[in-house]
Amino acid sequence: MNDIVRRPMCEADLAAVLQIERDANRFPWSKQNFADCLGDNYQSFVFDASGSLVGYLILQHILDEVHLLNICVQHQHQGKGIGRYMLDQMIREAQQRQVNLIVLEVRRSNHRAQQLYIQAGFNEMSIRRGYYPAEQGREDAVLMGMDLSLSRMFVD
Numbered sequence: 001m002n003d004i005v006r007r008p009m010c011e012a013d014l015a016a017v018l019q020i021e022r023d024a025n026r027f028p029w030s031k032q033n034f035a036d037c038l039g040d041n042y043q044s045f046v047f048d049a050s051g052s053l054v055g056y057l058i059l060q061h062i063l064d065e066v067h068l069l070n071i072c073v074q075h076q077h078q079g080k081g082i083g084r085y086m087l088d089q090m091i092r093e094a095q096q097r098q099v100n101l102i103v104l105e106v107r108r109s110n111h112r113a114q115q116l117y118i119q120a121g122f123n124e125m126s127i128r129r130g131y132y133p134a135e136q137g138r139e140d141a142v143l144m145g146m147d148l149s150l151s152r153m154f155v156d
């Protein structure tokens with residue numbers, strides 16, 4: 001992972017980000033969704049390997065919580081540990097910032113992402129019924145969380 005550099009997402013990244021999003025998702029975010037996340041209320045990062053983007057991650061901080069809104073690895077680079085690398089970096093920083101809870105939603109059918117989150121230390125918290133659009137009707141989201149306040153209790 002030494003050649004991968006994280007930097008804030010900027011407007012010039014949007015075309016490449018959108019391409020990665022569309023290649024990796026059946027129901028991709030729109031360009032406007034990403035543009036909105038360049039605003040002050042979000043933290044949006046791209047991961048750059050020698051000038052080409054291999055992934056991105058979008059967060060929203062609300063008080064002592066972080067909501068992971070989007071994480072995606074360019075489809076040809078998936079399965080090489082990049083997603084875990086991006087996630088672990090985010091978790092470490094949240095710990096340093098005294099964040100108490102990280103939450104995310106993931107499609108019930110997205111076992112790959114769920115496996116990634118479980119291995120990184122997330123737990124299933126609840127189900128949000130019909131949260132996502134689907135080919136036929138709607139699909140449930142699994143709400144997953146990582147309680148960082150618990151881990152701090154044992155360190156302090």
Ligand SMILES: CC(C)(COP(=O)(O)OP(=O)(O)OC[C@H]1O[C@@H](n2cnc3c(N)ncnc32)[C@H](O)[C@@H]1OP(=O)(O)O)[C@@H](O)C(=O)NCCC(=O)NCCS
Nearest residue numbers: 024071072073078079080081082083084106112113115116
């Ligand atoms: C989910 C995603 C971010 C994972 O990133 P990645 O770089 O492919 O994942 P990694 O290579 O870091 O793998 C981390 C873990 O994910 C799981 N994983 C990765 N590829 C997998 C596969 N083909 N099948 C099952 N689990 C898999 C494994 O648990 C793996 O850990 P391991 O290698 O120790 O077994 C990436 O696949 C992606 O962008 N998918 C499309 C967008 C998406 O679904 N985003 C999540 C929305 S909630």
